[in-house]
Amino acid sequence: MASAPRFQFDIAATDGKARTGTIRMQRGDIRTPAFMPVGTAATVKAMKPEAVRATGADIILGNTYHLMLRPGAERMAKLGGLHKFMNWHRPILTDSGGYQVMSLSDLRKLTEEGVEFRSHIDGSKHMLTPERSMEIQRLLGSDIVMAFDECPRADQPRDVIASSMEMSMRWAKRSRDAFDAGEAHAAGAALFGIQQGALDEELRGQSAEALREIGFDGYAIGGLAVGEGQEAMFATLDFAPGQLPEDRPRYLMGVGKPDDLVGAVERGVDMFDCVLPSRSGRNGQAFTWNGPLNLRNARFAEDLAPLDERCACPTCGTYSRAYLHHLVKSQEILGAVLMTEHNIGFYQQLMQAMRDAIGEGRFAAFAADFQRDYLGAQ
């Protein structure tokens, strides 16, 4: 443990633009391409942390916005930090709070200084700045800290996108300085910058250049998966990862569906997070190698097969579609538990299959097989 590096990214193999490797950190290794289950409010919803780990997850994501409001950052520090609080002792990446402040809170006021807003829980007034975001992530005990940025809607005029991106780059520098000032925490944690610029190659190039100049441990591609559609996202991913340093992890924030992940890995992305597998699981949707299944459908009422014949998760090893259909229809908590465990398990098996395919130089064939089975069945 003591001999583990603060942050080290080793690329073991590449196959086209796809890469597989390992990020080494003090709380454990992260195999890439990596999918990070989302643990919004100090819990990956409906799963115990040991079940999350058993799916193969090396790292989870925590939401600064939610945790700063409840239980609160200072209180979390007093309680020993997020890892101890929720009993997850491997790496945690925390977002900066910027995205969720804009999407969830009330009465936002955006200035060069930061964002003033009211809590969606109790209406209390808060201010998030790059400096406060770094402080909160430090108080939580985050392993991978995200720079504080603004994520504008992708359908706005180019000059709006440009000036927002430029402010985010100034905030990235303030984030870097504030992170570095947290000395003991900074010595064991990593800081990622976030590229903005929506779908515009030139703006994304300027953003990447600004981030490189500041220097980060890893680089996120922000401002995608905000409603632009898969085609536009892939078109942006055809150039965006290549604008970022090749020897650093590239993290596509908030993505996505299984076919999004395969297409993004093909284009050089190393890390992902998304609420989709857990949220869909709670809503009765299961992801499988043959496409998604809606377990509410009456055709599953007497189906004794598992969700997915090829899935190695505990749900598929034990329970029938008929039972899961019954639980989902009956709105039983166990339905949410078992469906989430399958979906997170399926995502991790998908990531492992991609890592294997890249390592063995057969990613193109893997992606073709995946698309045939996954999309062909829909």
Add this chain to the structure above:
Amino acid sequence: MASAPRFQFDIAATDGKARTGTIRMQRGDIRTPAFMPVGTAATVKAMKPEAVRATGADIILGNTYHLMLRPGAERMAKLGGLHKFMNWHRPILTDSGGYQVMSLSDLRKLTEEGVEFRSHIDGSKHMLTPERSMEIQRLLGSDIVMAFDECPRADQPRDVIASSMEMSMRWAKRSRDAFDAGEAHAAGAALFGIQQGALDEELRGQSAEALREIGFDGYAIGGLAVGEGQEAMFATLDFAPGQLPEDRPRYLMGVGKPDDLVGAVERGVDMFDCVLPSRSGRNGQAFTWNGPLNLRNARFAEDLAPLDERCACPTCGTYSRAYLHHLVKSQEILGAVLMTEHNIGFYQQLMQAMRDAIGEGRFAAFAADFQRDYLGAQ
């Protein structure tokens, strides 16, 4: 497995009126006094079956009323029975459906033949009779089948209570005959009769006599825990268990709070079921040796202690009251999961403590200590 008896009750020790022993059945042994977690809709809510077993539960209860409506008895048989469906391979006791028909369904019509009602789920029309109840419990694959009875409100006139009890005894005979007609199932399962008569010693005596004449594997005390209060319930339990055969298990249906269980065991009861520990868990209430705790209370926000220092459950071994407070306040599914696991675990530890105390001839001292700690703290 093949050499296990159909149903055998061995009393290992008695201490006053309290008894401890073992019921041996083909799917496994049941240590008494036993608490049966309620698995209403083919799931002990918010728990995986392996977690239920890990608490020390030897048997769970299934609800005929819920299961006949969803997924349906014939469908359950087609799917291989309740044990396979929900992955619980130890004994299951099923109630007769009578109590829940009267409390949950719409448009009930009660006759000597049985009860006609409409489903609370979809309004469909159904008929429950002693014969149909036995058939449903057989289709579910129940190990301990309950006779079909009527449970009137305890505050009704004596003649209403009396004639209801008398009809329940005629239904008990019809249940016995219908159970025995299910030959292969009857050869591996047990049938319990249910004593009625509300709070009236003479009526309870007549009911017990009628049941003894028919003959059952075990005897339930019905018609209690329906709002009469603990004092009236204990007053009835001062005579009711003694009216039933001494060499057969006595099952107090739908009870209860931890102090109800201790008082009932003291009065000669061997088996219990109740939704309280699971329902309370989902609502943020934890049972402890020092009384119940409401985890919504703000005083737990920074409390790093476990729910109960003496509890051996996984929740208490891992999580703080502060974390559980956070999960409960955030309405997280994991809160319901961890709280339920603690409460069911606490109930099983309470039953084990009572079994140990009876076996060692120190039940009175145990009960006094329990009451001092549990009630004294309230």
